[in-house]
Amino acid sequence: MPRVVIFLAAALLATSAHITPASAQGADVTDLDPSGQIVPLPSVKILAPEDLTSGITRRFFGRIAARETVDLSFEVGGRLVMLPVVEGETIPQGSVVAALDTENFERAVARAELTLEQTRRESRRAEQLAQSNVTSAVRAEDAATARDLAEVALRDARDDLEDATLRTPFTALVAERIAANFTNVSPGQPILRLHDMSEIRVQIDVPERLFLSGIPPEAVRFTGSVPQAAGPIPLQLAEYEAQTEAIGQTFLVSLTLPDSNIPNLIPGASMTVTATVDVDYAQPGRALPATALLLGEDRTASVMIFEPDGGAADRGTVHVRPVELLSLAGTDLRVTGLAKDALVVGAGVHLLRDGQKVRRYTGLSVEE
Template sequence: MKATILLLVTLALSVPAHAQDTEDLTPSGDTAPIRAVKLIQAGGGAVQLERVFFGQVAARETVDLSFEVGGRLIMFDAQEGQFLDDGVQIAAMDLAPFERAVERATLQLAQTNRDLTRAQTLVQSNVASATQAENAETARDLAALALREATDALEDAALHAPFRALVASRLTPNFANVSPGQPIVRLHDMSEVRVEIDVPERLFQSLSDVEGIRFVGTSPLFEGEVPLTLREFNAETQSIGQSYRVTLALPSTQVPTAIIPGASMTVTARLRDRDATAITLPPSAVTMTNDGAQVMIYTPNAEGKNGTVGLVPVNVASANGAQITVTGVGPDLWIVGAGIQMLRDGETVRPFTGMSVE
């Protein structure tokens, strides 16, 4: 009888001990609360690979305009900071000397034409040699060339804007005597507004597929993001910082009138994934095991408040070592974003919704 009672007491004490072995307990022996985990939706909340650069607005070209002929400047209508349309006259010289040169060349051409006619008549009458007629023809051609040069000089005595321009600075005062090639005014070509950024050498060489990069710009002058188009890049590094100068273009339909070269703009470069099923995750969401790379997928229960987690093998790659591109996960799944080394396969967890104060 005593042996039977002792056996029953032993079984009664062993049942709670076995139940406690199957539960997570705190150091005091109480049941541990369900862990909260941060979740990332594979098709939505995953981190996108992007880089942010400081950009500076620049003109398409900056040129110093000058006259091809020399003379006295009598008209200079260009104010610094003024926008000029293509073809607008900027400056002009005193035209009187050029007009006299055209008139002189015209009279000389008429005289050489008469000399040529006379020489040809004498040759037909065997009074003069054919060489004299040829010399007269050469003189006529030289006079015609002199007239063309005088006419071109008259046209060059006026300076026009070769493009839609912004006057950067006046380099010569009005009513001054100028020589050929002397800079008169400096213009910014605003027919296409561009943005320049400096890209570090390491990042520039890693992004070989420029077609897969989308550039956008933000500035107080714009509402929201503005798409930018890659135009060119300098194939030589800067003297400081080992960076490459990349030039982007603003769309012509979205250029505000207040924008000028030198203004700042934030440029964001986003890398498009070649694989439509690939997602970008932080390194904390991926664990490496003997079976390869794995992520932990969260599966909610019927009530939706809690769920279980399980490891799933994936394929990983990284272009910069800071973010990992993962394939093999459906876009509608939820991935544990951090702390997966603290969880067990099949463990019950709850989504982290933020800190609460009771």
């Protein structure tokens, strides 16, 4: 080999041997790979201690509902001649919302009045003849019965005439016009669908495990949130169906909305409902996601605890800590055996080792 090449190779080796310690100066030995290059500290997501004074919370998808939703119909049949309402309109209680052609009903009332007048005359005549022993008392009684039947027929005719006009039984929001104007309708056929908005309700589906957890209703505080309201809306428990839904094994719970001045709260609209359980009834332990748990072959559980270094809050060391795993309601995982101020690694724990140095994940950043 030429002497020049040997000289250059020896010079390069000496230079690299001189530079490598300088580049690793101040770095921990465990932060270097076998080639001597610095390995960046892994970034981990840290779960801060939960607020133990706020209890536990659940969020549900809620649907706005009216206190009652009814389909109005006539008790008599006829031709629909008036349907003045508009869908989405709010109508005061007692307002006329539909009417049938009343000509036939008015004639029926007139016939019933004439019949009643005739039977009254016959009843008086038969009573006078019975007192004079000209006719039998049985005939007088039959005449009185015919008079009474005529009175009942007149009341029926007047009721039919009144039933030919539909009035709203409450201050209502018109949901749907089911029948069309100028059509013949039969008794009991739905004409209008109305919402009773005197009390606005929110309905949520509560899973069976939560519903039967033994927590009293007075220990749960409900609040709702909608885009058109600035802050949380207080809700109160109204009632619940004492049977489960056919799909999902859930109970339908109805909550009342005391503040009815919030705009655009119509049946079918959505609302996010938050249920907060009083801390006295909260489940023991600390809730953690499944990604924060290390499960052993013997079904023991442990977590990774982050301990910050002296002056650097975003850098530290992780250590394995055994915990007790439980799930009383069957809806979340809770652990016991941790200090209240313990910082737990939330994900990727299977990629870390006990005593490894890491840095806290604080979000993505772009450097120019």
